[in-house]
Amino acid sequence: MPATSPAIEDYLKTVYAHTEWQPDAITPKVLADRLGVAPSSVTEMVKKMAAAGLVSHVPYGAVRLTDAGRARALAVVRRHRLIETWLVQEMGYGWDEVHDEAEILEHAISDRLLEAIDDRLGRPARDPHGDQIPSAAGILEARDAVLLADAPPGHSGAVVRISDRDPAVLRDLDDAGIGLDTVLRVTDAAAASVHVTVGVAGGAGEPPARTLPRAAAEAIWVTA
Template structure:
C-alpha cells in the first residue's frame, strides 16, 4: 500500500493532531473513535504503517509517529490547513464549514495547485482556527499557549487557537465575538464554566468551550 494513500494520510494526520496540543500519545481505541472505524481495522492499518516505518507501536500500546511518519503527516496537515484558509479567505466559507470540505480536497489537490494557493494567500502561518500551517519544508511557527480551561483567575492573554472539532461551539463563539487574537482576562473559574472579560464585555463560557480555546501563556 503506497504511503500516499488517502487512508494512510488520514491515520497519520489523526495521530499527529492528537499530540499537537497536548502531550499524551494516542491509543488504538482513541484512534478508532476519531476515525470512526472498528478497532480491528486500526490494528491492521497500524501494523501496515509500522512495517512501512511510519509509526512505532507495541500491541495494546500507544501509537507514535516516526521521523518519516511525522514528515508525511506534516505534508497532509499543510494541505488541509491551506485549503481551509483558502476556503475562508477566497471562497466565502465560514470557519465552521471548512473542515469537511478540506478532508475531501486534501487528498486530491496537486502540489502545484497547493503552491499557487499558498502564494495567493501570502504564505499564511496559521489557518482560520489558529492551527499553524507547516511550510513546504515541514517547519512551522508555534507560540507558547495555555488551555483556557486550565488558566487561573487573573490570567490575561490573546486567543491563539480554537479547535474546530465542534462547529456548534465555533458558531456560538463567533456570535459572542470571541475569535482569534481576542484579548481576554479570566475572572473566575468554576467546575462547569469559565468567566472572562473581553474589553468591556463579560462572558461566561461553558466548560466545553473553555476546553477548546488556547490562549497565550
C-alpha cells in the first residue's frame, strides 16, 4: 500500500465518504468545501495523489479513488469508526462528541493498539452513528437504505445510519428519542419538515409523533 501522510489520508477518507451513501463522484470544489481548504490546495493535493496512483482525475472533473486509494481510504475509515466506537463505549463520550477526537487519534495510534481496541469491543460491525466498520482486510458490505427526507408517506423503516456531520442534529435526535434501530414511519413529507411516528421494533402501544426539520431528515437513513 502506498505510503501516505495524515493530510492525504484526510483527502482519501473525504472522497470515499462522499460516495458511500450516494452515487455522484466528488468534485474538487465540494472537496475543498468539505475540508475547509482553498481550491488551489485541493488542486495540488489531487495532483500528488494522482501521481501516487491513489485517485484518478481530469482537470475540472470529478475525483475518483483507484483501487489502491479505496484500500487506503477504508483503512483510515476503519480507524476512525473504531475509535469513535471505543470513545462512546469505553470512555463515556456522547455520540455527538467523538468525531473531532477520532479525526486526531486516527493518525496517531498504532496498528497494534487499533486491533486491541477492536478485540476489546468485540469486533463491532458498526460505529455509534450506524456507519459500518470495515474489516481489517478492507471488506465493507453495502446496505440497502433510503434517506428519510426522500421516503414517501407511509414508508416505515428502522434507522440504520445517522450522519455525524452536525453534532446539533445528533443532540436534537437524542432528545427526540431517535437513534439507531428506532422504527420511523413517515406520515407526511412537507417541504420544510418530515412528520413521523417513532417506535421500537416489537414495541406495543401507540407510537409518539414527531416533526423533524428537513436538516434532521436529511441526516437519517432507514431500511428500504
